[in-house]
Amino acid sequence: MISAQRENLRRYYLTCWQKQQAGQVLEGLEKQVAAVILEHPEYHALLTESERALQQDYAPEHGASNPFLHMGLHLGLREQVATNRPVGIRDIYDNLAERYGPHDTEHLMMECLVANLWQAQQQQQPPDETTYLNCLVKLG
Known part of the structure; x- marks a missing residue:
């Protein structure tokens, strides 16, 4: 499946x-x-x-980057920003994009998103929005 x-x-x-x-x-x-x-x-x-x-x-584990996952993360971040979910992500994105540009900002934000998803998977819990937003704020 x-x-x-x-x-x-x-x-x-x-x-x-x-x-x-x-x-x-x-x-x-x-x-x-x-x-x-x-x-x-x-x-x-x-x-x-x-x-x-x-x-x-x-x-x-072989150092391979999955292009479909990478592009999917871009799409997911864009959806989060468009819907401002979690609340506050749009402002964080806007501030970072002024400094780094939109595409590089998404790459920076992906690190926090992936870390948050990985942590949630390890804990078998939903992703923690507060932890995620705190990670994003530290990027600025």
Whole structure:
């Protein structure tokens, strides 16, 4: 089941990229995915190799960075900022973006997001918004 879900998610990214490259109309989330892909030219070659993109494993213990996870974190952060959830994240983002620019700010914020998600998983608890926001504030 996890493998099928992973493949479906990756196919969605591939479809968004193919539509973007073909100049087709993108809707809603497709536009957001394509925008993140455009900001990551280092992933463009991979996204044109459908089978490799679908099958590739990215083991952190081997130093591999998962491009789909990375792009997904961008999308998740953008959703958090757009909805200001957790409350206060939009102001933190705006302040950091003035200093570092939007894309680099997201990369900085990802470190806190990943740490918070990892901690929640280890404790088998929901993510702690206060800890997360405190980590983000320290970035500034």
